[in-house]
Amino acid sequence: MRSVLIGLALAGAVSFQSPALAGGGEADGFLAERCSTCHQLEPPANPSLVVRTERKGPPLFYAGNKFRREWLEAWLQAPARIRPAGDFPPAHIKNGEKGDEVDKASLIDHPVLPPGEAAMAAELLAGKTANSVLIAAEAFEPVRISKRMGEMDFVKFKGCAACHKDTPKYGGVSGPELYTAWQRLKPEFITSYIRDPAAWEPRTLMPNLHLQTGAINKLASYLKLIGEKEGRGQ
């Protein structure tokens, strides 16, 4: 009788495993089937300018190094636009009255995933860690910084606001918004990407400002400050 109960318990454990944990073809094929049209799931063999210009979404082969898993799972169920002008902004420009404008009609909205698929995708993507070496080289140390000084650093001294927004109302539109960066990105990804963007993507559109570690920690600490406030709905 006891062996029967153990057998039933084992069978139950197996049947309640998530599809991702179960492994096999279904889970392996999920990312390829649902994500690979727009996202790179493996490092491109030839990361040329043409490959970059034709890309539809950010690469995911290092998603596990980049995203906070819990944020990713929630975002996939209610995807809000992070890149105001898409992944390759020059492909989404139209003429406006005062100059170029974002051609919003040309932007592709990310599909909404049901909770089960979002959990599966987040789990599978957490395993995409092609750039773990870059993460291991980082050790983010928060520094005390006031919002006013952080903003001045971000906008004026480093010029980040030329391409990025640090509030929903202020900043450039060609880069991803950064007022929720702290909620979605791992701290060591933030510092590593600022330190050497081309190490992550050879044809990145983000310049390398050659900043020292102290300056990088200062910028990341500002993103932490505004991200935590944004997360509290302030």
Next chain:
Amino acid sequence: MRVRIILGAVLAFILANPGAQAADPDSGEALYRAYCVQCHGRDGQGSGLNAAHLKVQPRNHTDRAEMSARTDAELFKAIKFGGQAVNKSNLMPNWGGNLSDSEIHDLVAFLRQLCCQGESTGVGQ
């Protein structure tokens, strides 16, 4: 023997001075359309997507008078090391970590097409 020495010297010069090779404005245009139009605009007139958010307006690359006053070396320096390197705004970042010297020379060649039908100032090269 003399021919070999001359060929060797020419080869060494080319390898040591990538900018000495003929810059390719077509390659420069492809780079411009990927890296520069966000701020300088699709038509190069300085009205890019980000321009409305910038406190200092991006350079109008079609302004012949303004661009003719800049040497190729100055344009190269501004692209590679950023606006501050030529006493301009730091909102123009340094692209030396993204683009090779050869690619920056290609960009300069395209800028000359954009502003001045390919004429170079010939100064400071």
